[in-house]
Amino acid sequence: xxxxxxxxxxxxxxxxxxxxxxxxxxxxxxxxxxxxxxxxxxxxxxxxxxxxxxxxxxxxxxxxxxxxxxxxxxxxxxxxxxxxxxxxxxxxxxxxxxxxxxxxxxxxxxxxxxxxxxxxxxxxxxxxxxxxxxxxxxxxxxxxxxxxxxxxxxxxxxxxxxxxxxxxxxxxxxxxxxxxxxxxxxxxxxxxxxxxxxxxxxxxxxxxxxxxxxxxxxxxxxxxxxxxxxxxxxxxxxxxxxxxxxxxxxxxxxxxxxxxxxxxxxxxxxxxxxxxxxxxxxxxxxxxxxxxxxxxxxxxxxxxxxxxxxxxxxxxxxxxxxxxxxxxxxxxxxxxxxxxxxxxxxxxxxxxxxxxxxxxxxxxxxxxxxxxxxxxxxxxxxxxxxxxxxxxxxxxxxxxxxxxxxxxxxxxxxxxxxxxxxxxxxxxxxxxxxxxxxxxxxxxxxxxxxxxxxxxxxxxxxxxxxxxxxxxxxxxxxxxxxxxxxxxxxxxxxxxxxxxxxxxxxxxxxxxxxxxxxxxxxxxxxxxxxxxxxxxxxxxxxxxxxxxxxxxxxxxxxxxxxxxxxxxxxxxxxxxxxxxxxxxxxxxxxxxxxxxxxxxxxxxxxxxxxxxxxxxxxxxxxxxxxxxxxxxxxxxxxxxxxxxxxxxxxxxxxxxxxxxxxxxxxxxxxxxxxxxxx
Ligand code: 9MJ
Numbered sequence: 208x209x210x211x212x213x214x215x216x217x218x219x220x221x222x223x224x225x226x227x228x229x230x231x232x233x234x235x236x237x238x239x240x241x242x243x244x245x246x247x248x249x250x251x252x253x254x255x256x257x258x259x260x261x262x263x264x265x266x267x268x269x270x271x272x273x274x275x276x277x278x279x280x281x282x283x284x285x286x287x288x289x290x291x292x293x294x295x296x297x298x299x300x301x302x303x304x305x306x307x308x309x310x311x312x313x314x315x316x317x318x319x320x321x322x323x324x325x326x327x328x329x330x331x332x333x334x335x336x337x338x339x340x341x342x343x344x345x346x347x348x349x350x351x352x353x354x355x356x357x358x359x360x361x362x363x364x365x366x367x368x369x370x371x372x373x374x375x376x377x378x379x380x381x382x383x384x385x386x387x388x389x390x391x392x393x394x395x396x397x398x399x400x401x402x403x404x405x406x407x408x409x410x411x412x413x414x415x416x417x418x419x420x421x422x423x424x425x426x427x428x429x430x431x432x433x434x435x436x437x438x439x440x441x442x443x444x445x446x447x448x449x450x451x452x453x454x455x456x457x458x459x460x461x462x463x464x465x466x467x468x469x470x471x472x473x474x475x476x477x478x479x480x481x482x483x484x485x486x487x488x489x490x491x492x493x494x495x496x497x498x499x500x501x502x503x504x505x506x507x508x509x510x511x512x513x514x515x516x517x518x519x520x521x522x523x524x525x526x527x528x529x530x531x532x533x534x535x536x537x538x539x540x541x542x543x544x545x546x547x548x549x550x551x552x553x554x555x556x557x558x559x560x561x562x563x564x565x566x567x568x569x570x571x572x573x574x575x576x577x578x579x580x581x582x583x584x585x586x587x588x589x590x591x592x593x594x595x596x597x598x599x600x601x602x603x604x605x606x607x608x609x610x611x612x613x614x615x616x617x618x619x620x621x622x623x624x625x626x627x628x629x630x631x632x633x634x635x636x637x638x639x640x641x642x643x644x645x646x647x648x649x650x651x652x653x654x655x656x657x658x659x660x661x662x663x664x665x666x667x668x669x670x671x672x673x674x675x676x677x678x679x680x681x682x683x684x685x686x687x688x689x690x691x692x693x694x695x696x697x698x699x700x701x702x703x704x705x706x707x708x709x710x711x712x713x714x715x716x717x718x719x720x721x722x723x724x725x726x727x728x729x730x731x732x733x734x735x736x737x738x739x740x741x742x743x744x745x746x747x748x749x750x751x752x753x754x755x756x757x758x759x760x761x762x763x764x765x766x767x768x769x770x771x772x773x774x775x776x777x778x779x780x781x782x783x784x785x786x787x788x789x790x791x792x793x794x795x796x797x798x799x800x801x802x803x804x805x806x807x808x809x810x811x812x813x814x815x816x817x818x819x820x821x822x823x824x825x826x827x828x829x830x831x832x833x834x835x836x837x838x839x840x841x842x843x844x845x846x847x848x849x850x851x852x853x854x855x856x857x858x859x860x861x862x863x864x865x866x867x868x869x870x871x872x873x874x875x876x877x878x879x880x881x882x883x884x885x
Contacts, residue, residue, distance in 0.1 A: 210260070210261060212261045212263060212264065216257055216260070216261060216264075217264070219253075219257065220254060220257050220258070220261075220264045223250050223253060223254040223257075223270075224254070224268070224269060224270060224370075226242070226250050227247070227250055227251060227254065227270035228270055228368070228369075228370060228372070228462075229372075230242040230247050230250075231270065231365050231368075232368070232372060232462050234365070235365040235366040235433070235464065236366055236459070236462060236463065236464040238855065238856055238859075239859055240856075240859050240860075240863060241863075242863075243863045243864070244863065251270065251271065254269070254270065254271055255271050258271060267341065267342070267369065268341050268342070268369040268370035269369075270369070272362060272369065273362060273363050273364075273365060273369075273428065274363065274425065274428050275359070275360075275363050275423070275424035275425030275426070275427060275428035276359045276362075276424050276425075277424075278422050278423035278424070278425075279359065279422045279423075279424075280422070281422070282355040282356055282357065282422070283355070283356045284349075284353050284354070284355060284356070285344065285346040285349075285353065285354050285355065285356050286352065286353050287334060287346070287348075287349075287351070287352060287353070287354060287440070288381075288440070288441050289381070289440045289441050290351050290352055290517070291332060291334060291348040291349075291351045291354070291383065291440070292351065292514070292517055292518055292519055293351060293517050293518050294327075294500060294518055294519075294522055294523060294524040295518045295522070295523045295524070296498075296523065296524050296525075296526050297523050297524070297525045297526070298525075298526055300479050302525075303475055303478060303479055303482075303501075303523070303525055304475060304479075306475075306501075306523045307320065307474075307475035307478075309520070310503065310512065310520070310521065313511075313512060313520065314508060314511060314512070319473060319474035319475070320474070320475075320503055320508070321471055321472065321473055321474075321503070321504040321505065322471070322472045322474075322475070322477075322478050322501045322502060322503060322504055323450075323451040323452045323455075323469065323470075323471055323472075323501070323502045323503075323504045324469065324470050324471070324472050324478055324481045324482075324499055324500075324501055325437060325466050325468065325469045325499070325500050325502075326466055326468050326485060326492070326496040326499060326500075327496055327497055327498040327499060327500045327524050327526075328385040328387045328435055328466070328494060328495070328496055329387065329411070329412045329494075329495040329496060329497045330385040330386050330387030330388070330411075330412060330415045331347060331348075331385065331386045331387070331412075331415055331416050331419055332347070332348035332383065332384075332385055333345055333346065333347055333348065333357070333361065333383070333384060333385070333386050333434070334346050334348070334354065334381055334382075334383050334440060335361065335367065335381065335382045335383070335384070335434075336379070336380075336381050336441070337371055337376065337379070337380045337381075337382065338378065338379055339376075339378060340370055340371040340374075340376045341369070341370055341371075342358075342361075342362065342367065342368065342369050342370070343358075344356065344358050345357050345358045345360075345361035345362075345367075346358075347419070351517055357419055359424040360418075360419050360421060360424050360427040361386070361419075361434075362424070363424055363427050363428035363432075364386065364427075364432045364433065364434055366433045366434045366435075366463075366464045367434045368461070368462030368463065370462075371461045371462055372460065372461050372462040373460060373461060375445075376445060376461060377442050377443060377444050377445020377446075377447075378443050378444030378445060379441055379442065379443035379444060380439065380441075380442055380445065381439060381440035381441040381442070382436050382438075382439055382440075382458060382463060383436070383437060383438045383439065383440055384434050384435050384436035384437050384438075384463070385434070385435050385437065386415055386419060386432055386433070386434050387411065387412070387415050387432070387433060387435065387494055387495070388411040388412075388414045388415040388418070388430070388431055388432055388433070388494075389411070389431060389433060389493050389494045390411060390493055390494060390495065391431075391493060392411075392430075392431025392432075393408065393410070393411040393414050393431075395431070396408065396414060396430065396431065397414075407578070409588070409590075409600045409601050410495070410530075410531065410590065410600065411494070411495050412495065414430070415432060418430035418432055419432070433464065433494075434463070434464060435463075435464050435465060435466050436455070436458045436459075436463035436464065436465055437455070437465070437466070437500070438451075438454070439454060439458070447506075448506075449505065449506045449507060450504050450505060450506060451502050451503075451504050451505075451506065451509070452469065452471050452504055454506075455469060468485065468492075471504055472501075478499075478501050478525075481499065482498075482499045482525050485499055486527055489527060489593065490592060490593025490594060490595075491593075495530075495592070496527070497526060497527060497529075497530075498524045498525050498526035498527050499524070499525050499527075500522060500523075500524050501522065501523055501524075501525065502519075502521060502522040503521035503522070508521065509521040527562075528559070528560070528561060528562040529560060529561070530560065530561045530590055530591060530592045531560065531588055531589065531590045531600070532558045532559065532560035532565075532588070532589055533558075533586055533587070533588055533589075533603065534555045534556045534557075534558035534565075534586070534587065534589055535555065535556040535584070535585070535586055535587070536553050536554070536555060536581060536582075536583055536584065536585050536586075536587050536599070537554045537555060537556055537583070538553075538554040538583055539551050539552065539553055539554065539570065539576075539583060539614045540552050540554060540621070541616075541617055541621050542646070543620060543621070543622050543638050543644060543646035543647060543650075544646075544647070544650050545647060545650030545651050545653075545654050545728055546637065546647070546728075546730050547620075547637035547638040547639065547640070547641070547644065547647055548635045548636075548637055549616075549617065549620070549621075549627055549635070549636050549637060549638055550569060550570075550571065550572065550635075551569075551570040551571070551572070551573075551575075551576060551614065551616070552567055552568070552569060552570065553567065553568045553569070553570050553587070553599050554566065554567060555567065555568060555587075555589060558589060560589055560590070560591045560597070561590075561591030561592060561593070561597070562591075563591065565589060565591055565597045567597070568589050568596070568597040568598055568599050569596055569597070569598060569599075570599055570614075571634075572634040572635050572636070573616050573634065573636065574634045575634075576614050576616075579599060579601065579602055580602060580604075581599065581602045581614065582602075582607065582611035582612055582613055582614065583611065583612040583613075583614060584607070584608045584610055584611040584612060585602050585603070585604075585606070585607055585608075585611055586602070586603040586606035586607075587599045587600075587601065587602050587603065588600050588601045588602075588603065616636065620638035620639075620640055620644055620646075622638070622640075622644055622645055622646040623638065623640040623643055623644035623645065623646070624640075625638050625639045625640030625643065625644060626638075626639050627639070641778075641780075642682070642780060645675055645676075648675060648681065648682065649671055649672055649675050651683060651728050652671045652675070652680065652682075652683055652686065653668050653671050654726070654728045655683040655686070655726045655727075655728065656671065656686070656715075657726075659722070659725065659734055660722060660725050660726035661715040661718060661722065661723070661726045662715060662718075662722070663686070663708075663711050663712055663715045664707070664708075664711040664714075665704065665707050665708045665711050666686075666708060666711065666712075670697075670700075670708075673697060673698070674689075674697070677697070679693055679694075679697075682784055682787075683726075683784060683788065684784050684787035684788045684791060686712055687712060687716070687788070687791035687792065687793070688791065689708075689709065689712065690709075691705055691706065691709060694708065694709070715793075716791070716792045716793045716794060717794065717795075718793065718794070718795050719741075719795050719796065719798075720741040720746070720747060720795045720798050721734070721737045721738040721740075721741040721742075721798075722737070722795075723747070723793065723795055724737035724740055724741060724747075724750070725737035727775070727781075727785070729771055729772055729775045730771040730775075731767065731768045731771050732768065732771070732772065735763065736761075736763060736764065736768060738831065739761050739762045739763055739764065740758075740761055740764070740772070741798045742798060743760065743761040743762070744761075745797070745798050746797065746798065747785075750772070750776070751776045751782075751785075753772075753773070754773060755769040755770055755772075755773045756769075758772050758773060762836075805833060805834025806833055806834065806881055807830065807833040807834045807835035807846075807881075808834035808835075809834070810834070810835045810836070810846035810847070811835065811836045811837075811838050811844055811845050811846050812830050812835045812836070812837050812838070812845070812846055812847050812848070812849065813837070813838055813839070813840065813841050813845050813847075813848045813849070813857060813861070814826055814827065814837065814848075814849045814851075815841075815848060815849070815850050815851070815854040815855070815857040815858055816850045816851035816852055816853045816854030816855075816858065817851040817852050817853050818849075818851045818871050819851065819852075819871060820871060820875065820885075821871065821874075821875070821885070826849065826874060829878050829883050829885075832883070833878075833881050833883070840857065841857045841860040841861050841864065841866070842864075843864055845861065845864070845866055846866075846867070847866065847867045847868070847869060848861040848866055848867070848868045848869070849868075849869050849870070849871065849873075849874045850868050850869070850870060851870065851871055
């Protein structure tokens, strides 16, 4: 016998449904959470408690039902009542103009046609069926006619409403959309897989597909999937607006995430412009897109246009250049970096991918080669997304030629022939030649000259290589002994650029201790560590004399970094270089040592949104000068958040946590009070 539910428990359970569903909607659909996490957890636990006591309260739309049901033996097939269409493609502005011309001819229109524009998400197309507002069934697109029942998996996705949010919903509503994995979630998932030795995914789309194809919904529940709605299928017992863009707004009110980049273009030229703009933004979007979908916005016009074969006449997908392509691995060469790291680089048959021709890609290290199981001669898939260096993501094993060769890792440095050493616990192997190795020397000089280090204008990578190769330059201190004549004698170097370089070198002598420390290229000493070291010790001599114990007193310096720093200053040739640099005139002003003069010491600040008067790096610099740490994400440890226009989830989180929030004006006034002149 089940216990009878007291009316107050029944109504409290319904109230908790309402609170939790609304909180999910605000968090996962609107990106604007209101309820603090702790309160959400309290409500969820209370509902779970009630459901344990009265199991009859567990309904299919209960917010507790997102954790994943029992595994299935197999997916069942589902026939779509209304076929799920595919889209025609366009690949150029001309093809877009043709698309528009065909539409206007068919409609007998001379006036422009309005189009809804939406990014084409690269995920898995799905159909979600709601009956009386409750999610009844979810299916993959499959071949457009028959798909697979993935209801139990889809229920675990928080941006899929289990129950529609308003009362005015049609009796039957089929919502169509794309399930995808945001880039950040994909990267985190792969990082976890690497750490645990599990299989990694090639790209976010495969990860989304693999996650949905799980027979065990509890696994899907662990995966960072999202749903974006983009159209409707079957509608019975209800009315929808007569414009596609308004249907999407209605879906949003019913609880679905829609794409925030969606807009309406007045004519085809605006569509082409939108495609160009989103193409520039593509790499910065938090999800992968492979093009833009343009749909005639008027539903009556869509009806008049109808379909050809399996695609609507009223829509097209204007594709971006593919981010993945197939090519052949011709050879593998090994490059030596600043710290001696020996990196395998794939030489590829040139291939057009991500908008450029790619002939090299990184293979990272020996572990990566093993993980990929790649051999020379293999057909591989290369990915180039945005400005990221091209990667070999997988091997097409079925195309492996007979003569495919194993990749042999060198035992000696390809540049200086010193032994290559593997460090236990590290994936990278290193050339042990140090500054004997011209490859390491070149990289060390490039790093020394770089903008965040000594900032030597006009000293590019090519020039450094040329000077080292021609014997003009052997070390960083050698830079300050360069003279006009041999420089002018270099290929492609005129007198004017040679003089400019000498002037830039002269200017670079006036630096700061943090920049100088960073420029030395000590392993694991990035800008922030260099700054902390300078601030803690106040001058270079103190740092050079510090033992590992003293070094570990510095913020963010642990035993490994302390070891590298101490080791660096134990090497006679490094000490000679530093002396030579100072002799040549490199100097810096004394640092203000960490003391009571740092009013924000121990505080962590976060900058978000747009700053209008200060640049973000200026603001960061000022805060750091006052002793604050500047972090990228908001947590309970954050002291203050500075929010400019356009601030989003970080600001919301700050509010949830009840943190102090300043606008730019407030920041500037605080800085002025602390004696910073702006
Ligand atoms: C994607 N993948 O983002 C459609 N799509 O419309 C959008 N796909 C589509 N619309 C009709 N935004 C068929 C497919």
